[in-house]
Amino acid sequence: MSSSTLPKPQMHGLLAKHLRIHIVGAFVMALGVADSYKFGVAEPRKKAYADFYRHYDSMKDFEEMGRAGIFQSAK
Structure with a gap:
């Protein structure tokens, strides 16, 4: 029979660690989405308007x- 015990779980500061x-x-992720929108949607749209006008x-x-x-x- 082994007398090894399980390690205690971290209780103090767990939320702060996960939030960080x-x-x-x-x-x-927000920066990636913003860049994707800018270069995938906004810039081509600006170019299309500039070409049209x-x-x-x-x-x-x-x-x-x-x-x-x-x-x-x-008339």
Whole structure:
């Protein structure tokens, strides 16, 4: 028969230890998600808007809509 005993569990400071680890992980994950959104969504969207408005002619678009009969007050 062995007289070995189980080690005592850590009771004091356990929450603080786990919170420290999880807060660092959450911060790193949040930065990763923010960077992914910036470079995966925001930057391509900005580029698409810039490309569209670089060659956009509002008067030409207005005249085409007028010919199509969209406007009732402007002929």
